[in-house]
Amino acid sequence: MATHSNRPxxxxxxxxxxxxxxxxxxxxxxxxVLLSTGLLxxxxxxxxxxxxxxxxxxxxxxxxxxxxRFIYWGFIYALFFHLCHGVRHLLWDAGQxxxxxxxxxxxxxxxxxxxxxxxxxxxxx
Amino acid sequence: xxxxxxxxxxxGLGSAKSGTEHWWMQRVxxxxxxxxxxxxxxxxxxxxxxxxQQTLAWLAAPLHTVAIMTWLILACYHAALGLQxxxxxxxxxxxxxxxxxVVNLTFFMLALAGVLALLRIVIAG
Numbered sequence: 001m002a003t004h005s006n007r008p009x010x011x012x013x014x015x016x017x018x019x020x021x022x023x024x025x026x027x028x029x030x031x032x033v034l035l036s037t038g039l040l041x042x043x044x045x046x047x048x049x050x051x052x053x054x055x056x057x058x059x060x061x062x063x064x065x066x067x068x069r070f071i072y073w074g075f076i077y078a079l080f081f082h083l084c085h086g087v088r089h090l091l092w093d094a095g096q097x098x099x100x101x102x103x104x105x106x107x108x109x110x111x112x113x114x115x116x117x118x119x120x121x122x123x124x125x
Numbered sequence: 126x127x128x129x130x131x132x133x134x135x136x137g138l139g140s141a142k143s144g145t146e147h148w149w150m151q152r153v154x155x156x157x158x159x160x161x162x163x164x165x166x167x168x169x170x171x172x173x174x175x176x177x178q179q180t181l182a183w184l185a186a187p188l189h190t191v192a193i194m195t196w197l198i199l200a201c202y203h204a205a206l207g208l209q210x211x212x213x214x215x216x217x218x219x220x221x222x223x224x225x226x227v228v229n230l231t232f233f234m235l236a237l238a239g240v241l242a243l244l245r246i247v248i249a250g
């Protein structure tokens with residue numbers, strides 16, 4: 001399989017400008033990998049709660065640093081983005097919304113919806 | 126000439142001995158995680174901002190315990206399925222199988238660790 005390793009692969013990522021749908025597609029994969037590592041942090045958080053009030057307060061103090069808060073909100077956005085594009089995948093699996101003219105439109109709806117969900121969480125929760 | 130037994134035909138499985146289960150379970154877990162994420166956001170908000178007793182009381186309510194536990198187990202399953210696809214796409218033949226074992230074992234243990242922490246919170250908390 002690897003005998004022609006010098007050949008360009010398709011799509012040739014150095015010269016090919018990904019369309020919006022392509023960017024969203026690879027972002028879905030990257031946020032998926034990122035969120036998988038986030039599960040490690042969630043279990044860490046649950047263990048901190050289970051460990052008693054001392055470890056709970058230590059966890060809260062750690063999470064009060066602005067850089068960690070920033071990363072936290074990055075995870076929340078990644079979660080909502082992955083969720084919105086995931087719903088899009090489910091629609092595709094149901095055989096819907098394949099029309100070429102509306103692809104960019106749906107991509108923008110996904111981006112808007114994930115941003116809106118993050119803002120709603122930030123403001124109301 | 127037909128070498129397939131009647132049973133093999135009914136099951137619809139070839140020599141790989143598995144069909145669309147991986148793909149299907151990725152979708153089933155995704156669909157279930159969408160509404161359950163509501164509870165995850167609720168937990169994260171409390172854990173980062175609320176006093177210890179309030180977070181404990183919230184988590185100890187049976188609906189919340191079950192929702193968070195289900196979210197965690199399904200998310201670990203969903204992550205392992207997703208990471209397997211990523212590994213299959215980018216990792217070479219020799220390392221691939223072991224990498225998938227490592228991923229599956231890691232997320233199995235992560236789910237167990239999370240469930241254990243939740244049980245400690247609910248029973249001992």
